[in-house]
Amino acid sequence: MCGDWCEVGMEGGGGVAKFFYVLLVLLATSGLGAESGAQPDGEEARILTLENAWNQAVQQKDAAALKMLLASDLIYVEYDGTLMNKAEYLASVQSPALRPARIVNESATVHLYGAVAVVNGVCRESGIKNGRPYALRERFTDTWVRRSDSWVCVSSQSTLATH
Amino acid sequence: MKTAGFVMIVGLALSCAAAQDATVSGAKSNILALEHAWDQAQERGDATALAAIFDNSLVYVDYDGTLLTKAEYLARVKSNATHMQQIVADEMSVQVFGDTAIVVGTYRAKGVENGKPYLRRGRFTDTWILMRGHWMCVAAGTTPILR
Numbered sequence: 001m002c003g004d005w006c007e008v009g010m011e012g013g014g015g016v017a018k019f020f021y022v023l024l025v026l027l028a029t030s031g032l033g034a035e036s037g038a039q040p041d042g043e044e045a046r047i048l049t050l051e052n053a054w055n056q057a058v059q060q061k062d063a064a065a066l067k068m069l070l071a072s073d074l075i076y077v078e079y080d081g082t083l084m085n086k087a088e089y090l091a092s093v094q095s096p097a098l099r100p101a102r103i104v105n106e107s108a109t110v111h112l113y114g115a116v117a118v119v120n121g122v123c124r125e126s127g128i129k130n131g132r133p134y135a136l137r138e139r140f141t142d143t144w145v146r147r148s149d150s151w152v153c154v155s156s157q158s159t160l161a162t163h
Numbered sequence: 164m165k166t167a168g169f170v171m172i173v174g175l176a177l178s179c180a181a182a183q184d185a186t187v188s189g190a191k192s193n194i195l196a197l198e199h200a201w202d203q204a205q206e207r208g209d210a211t212a213l214a215a216i217f218d219n220s221l222v223y224v225d226y227d228g229t230l231l232t233k234a235e236y237l238a239r240v241k242s243n244a245t246h247m248q249q250i251v252a253d254e255m256s257v258q259v260f261g262d263t264a265i266v267v268g269t270y271r272a273k274g275v276e277n278g279k280p281y282l283r284r285g286r287f288t289d290t291w292i293l294m295r296g297h298w299m300c301v302a303a304g305t306t307p308i309l310r
Binding site: 079154160 | 226308
């Protein structure tokens, strides 16, 4: 699900790339990048862009981008059942023990309810954790709420997809 | 005069805040009642009661990551292959974001699936939206607690 801009924009991980990446997240969250009079399709596309931006931000350990995507009162349930608030989640992403190499959404579907969006999908993640390689396939459910003209994620839950 | 105006503004602000608190607290109570009704209906295998609290667009993620629609979930509740004898939720908390509420909690479930007894402990997250004056569940998911 990660579009080409994610792959191209984040290669190298330099200061300029990071600047443009944060700019893209800002545009997606604020709606400034959306066409005027956006239809539901446009909102769905915005949400999916934010989902991809989230994956890239985790991969890049980009706390600044994540802070923009996530509500201050975020409820996050990890695939092992651990409950985290926003600060705990950001700390877990930035942990040096975790080095995700690839995070890609295999599928994602958006259900829009006015100023609320529920995204359900499957995510594949692989990398190194505590010095050992890992590979996960998770089904996730994210709830996004529009605040002013920005979308923020208020809840996210993952469950290992065992089949 | 200035003091009277200030007192009036503070009074208005406090009454608005109190009204908002009452709304939020009322929403929380309603949603918790619906969560308990859900558990009871599930134990009874009462698909009709469950159908009334789920929006038609419900997405349900089961313990093993299986994605179910409302129809699939209700069919499973009615199925003889799966029988949940008891479900006890605890540590439930509700966060209200305007017309949206998120419930997170843990549960223990006991039952029989395909002839085999099971005992599960998981964490759930449910998303509720206020639609035409009623709170409806649009998304629910459970994750096994592995540690």
